[in-house]
Every structure is written in structure tokens, then in C-alpha cells.
Amino acid sequence: MVDQIVNRCRGSPLAASALGSVLRTKATVKEWKAIASRSSICTEETGILPILKLSYNDLPSHMKQCFAFCAVFPKDYKIDVEKLIQLWIANGFIPEHKEDSLETIGQLIFDELASRSFFLDIKESKDFGGYYSMRYYPRTTCKIHDLMHDIAMSVMEKECAITTMKPSQIELLPDTARHLFLSCEETEHILNDSMEERSPAIQTLLCDSYVFSPLQHLSKYNTLHALKLR
Numbered sequence: 001m002v003d004q005i006v007n008r009c010r011g012s013p014l015a016a017s018a019l020g021s022v023l024r025t026k027a028t029v030k031e032w033k034a035i036a037s038r039s040s041i042c043t044e045e046t047g048i049l050p051i052l053k054l055s056y057n058d059l060p061s062h063m064k065q066c067f068a069f070c071a072v073f074p075k076d077y078k079i080d081v082e083k084l085i086q087l088w089i090a091n092g093f094i095p096e097h098k099e100d101s102l103e104t105i106g107q108l109i110f111d112e113l114a115s116r117s118f119f120l121d122i123k124e125s126k127d128f129g130g131y132y133s134m135r136y137y138p139r140t141t142c143k144i145h146d147l148m149h150d151i152a153m154s155v156m157e158k159e160c161a162i163t164t165m166k167p168s169q170i171e172l173l174p175d176t177a178r179h180l181f182l183s184c185e186e187t188e189h190i191l192n193d194s195m196e197e198r199s200p201a202i203q204t205l206l207c208d209s210y211v212f213s214p215l216q217h218l219s220k221y222n223t224l225h226a227l228k229l230r
Contacts, residue, residue: 001032008039008051014117014145015048018055021116025058049147055116056151064155065093066109067118070144071152072160072179072206081110081122081140091203118148175201183208 005023009015019039026032039054056064066088073079085106088094094102094109113119121143144152153160158176164183180202 001029001036005032005036005039008036009048012048012051014147015051017117018048019051022055022058047147049150052147052151053154055118056155059113059116062093062095063109063113065091066106067113068152068155069093069179071149071156072162072181072204073144074162074164074181074183075146075149076143078141078143079119081142085110087204087206114142118144120145177202179204179206181206181208 005019006016009019019035022035023032026035035054039051056067059067069088069091070079070084085094085103088106088109089102094106096102097105100108110119114122119142122140123142124138124140126138156179159178160181161177161179162181162183178201182205
């Protein structure tokens with residue numbers, strides 16, 4: 001059975017790691033056969049996406065939500081893990097537990113997703129707290145493989161909107177957008193103009209650029225989770 005499963009990966013380390021992370025939670029021959037029957041052989045046309053999608057489908061529902069949400073970040077973006085967990089909590093993705101805090105459960109979810117190769121390049125560093133604090137604070141960052149990001153995007157479809165272009169090159173934000181990532185010049189003008197013309201049901205607003213003018217029309221979003229990344 002091992003040879004049969006290995007052949008499906010066609011020499012891809014990421015596919016092997018993703019499929020292996022699924023199999024390590026299966027303890028019987030019957031379960032391994034079920035995974036073997038569900039996994040498709042990687043081809044030149046499909047690449048390893050079928051294997052990666054299988055590893056995603058094997059996740060519990062709350063972990064699926066947590067990972068799919070990461071589609072809001074651009075490809076190859078360095079994600080702050082602590083802020084990511086706070087966003088999971090704010091959006092209600094993390095189930096409550098009597099004995100553990102939401103932050104603790106969120107860290108466990110992240111660790112499990114990382115062990116399944118959904119996150120990579122996990123690094124710890126120290127960031128300078130600023131002139132007034134004069135201290136360095138620990139910071140953990142991670143990235144998502146481009147193909148894993150494609151899986152998240154395929155799940156979220158039009159619920160995530162990422163804006164990294166100049167205002168003259170972008171249309172108004174779509175009405176289907178629930179989670180926004182803005183990182184470009186004149187971010188506030190894009191947001192203000194879009195909200196004046198339309199009323200997208202925004203739940204998350206991430207801003208990775210400097211904002212020099214007030215953001216208007218935000219008062220009508222009582223449950224908006226806004227986070228300044230810079």
C-alpha cells in the first residue's frame with residue numbers, strides 16, 4: 001500500500017508531506033485503503049492539487065475555516081501568527097473549551113495545520129517595540145505555499161478581496177467581499193469610494209499600507225474586525 005500511495009505523489013515532496021499528514025491519523029488498513037481510493041494520481045494536467053485538496057478535506061470543519069480564511073493574504077506574504085490567531089478568534093472560527101483559552105486553542109490549531117504542511121517558513125524573530133517602549137518583542141511569522149494558497153482561494157472564491165494595485169488600476173470592491181486586504185497607495189480612497197457606491201458585507205479589514213485620511217462609512221459595520229498590519 002505504501003508503494004501505491006507514493007506513486008500518487010509523483011515525486012512531489014509537498015504532496016508526500018500532505019498525504020502523509022493525512023495517513024498518520026489513520027490507524028487501520030481499512031482507513032488507509034479508503035485514503036488510497038480517494039486520492040488521485042498527480043498528472044501533468046492536475047499537478048498535485050488533488051492530493052492537497054484531499055488533505056484539506058480531511059481537516060475538521062473549524063480547521064477548514066481557519067485555513068481557508070488565509071486566502072485573504074497575498075501569495076508569499078509573511079503572516080504574523082499571533083495576529084492571525086486573533087483574527088480567527090474575532091471571526092468565531094475557534095471553538096470554545098472550558099479548560100483552555102481561545103488563544104491556546106488557536107495556537108494548537110496553527111501547530112496542527114503547520115504539521116500538515118499548510119504553513120511553512122515558520123520563523124521566530126524579535127521586533128522593536130518603538131521609541132517609547134525601547135524593547136524587543138518576540139514575533140512568529142509563517143508563509144503559505146502557493147499551491148496551498150490556491151486551495152484556500154478555491155474555497156473562499158469571491159469572499160476575499162486583495163488589493164495591491166494603484167487606484168487607477170482597480171475596480172470597486174465586489175459586493176461579495178467579506179474579508180479585505182488592502183496594500184497600495186491611497187488605500188483610504190479605494191475603501192471610501194467603494195463603500196460610498198456599494199455596501200459589501202465586510203467582516204474583516206486588513207490594512208498593510210499607510211493611511212493618511214479618515215476611513216468613512218465604517219460606522220455602519222458594527223461587527224467589522226479591522227487590523228492595521230503596519
